[in-house]
Amino acid sequence: MSQSDKIFRAMTNNEEKYPNPEEFKPERFLQEDGSLNNDRMPLAFGWGRRVCVGQHVADASLWIAMTSFLAAFSIHNAIDEHGKEIPIVPKFTTGLVVQPEKFPCRIVPRFSTKMLSRMTGLGSFV
Numbered sequence: 001m002s003q004s005d006k007i008f009r010a011m012t013n014n015e016e017k018y019p020n021p022e023e024f025k026p027e028r029f030l031q032e033d034g035s036l037n038n039d040r041m042p043l044a045f046g047w048g049r050r051v052c053v054g055q056h057v058a059d060a061s062l063w064i065a066m067t068s069f070l071a072a073f074s075i076h077n078a079i080d081e082h083g084k085e086i087p088i089v090p091k092f093t094t095g096l097v098v099q100p101e102k103f104p105c106r107i108v109p110r111f112s113t114k115m116l117s118r119m120t121g122l123g124s125f126v
């Protein structure tokens, strides 16, 4: 493990700040009323003199992309050939940036095709 890996690991696994740090708990970053707390976990963008100058563009773009996607579509378990839901077994990659491994799922539009076209400005959804 490199020195920077060790530093990141120590910062993101601080038991006092993040109890059970290995557990996937996005609600760590929420207040009781459901709004975001002030912990922005800005590690991904570096810090100090060389901090990422695009962090606000990146942050806002991801927020817009994710919230727009969730407003227009819902995500469900995939269905097998017998019509039964395929359970999701959460698996994650290892390394400095941990991410979920690919899993089958079903993405369902929340609105009619016509409405989605109007909402997104895109021509047609097949």
Ligand code: HEM
Pocket: 044, 045, 046, 047, 049, 050, 051, 052, 053, 054, 055, 057, 058, 059
């Ligand atoms: C999720 C997306 C992004 C991540 C995770 C990210 C992360 C980083 C990191 C870790 C650094 C290095 C900080 C250091 O050396 O200590 C960096 C530098 C930089 N980033 Fe980003 N970045 C992202 C998006 C962007 C975008 C969208 C732009 C431009 C619009 C951008 C422009 C830059 C520039 C110009 C630097 C060099 C800053 C300097 O050395 O003075 N980044 N970024």
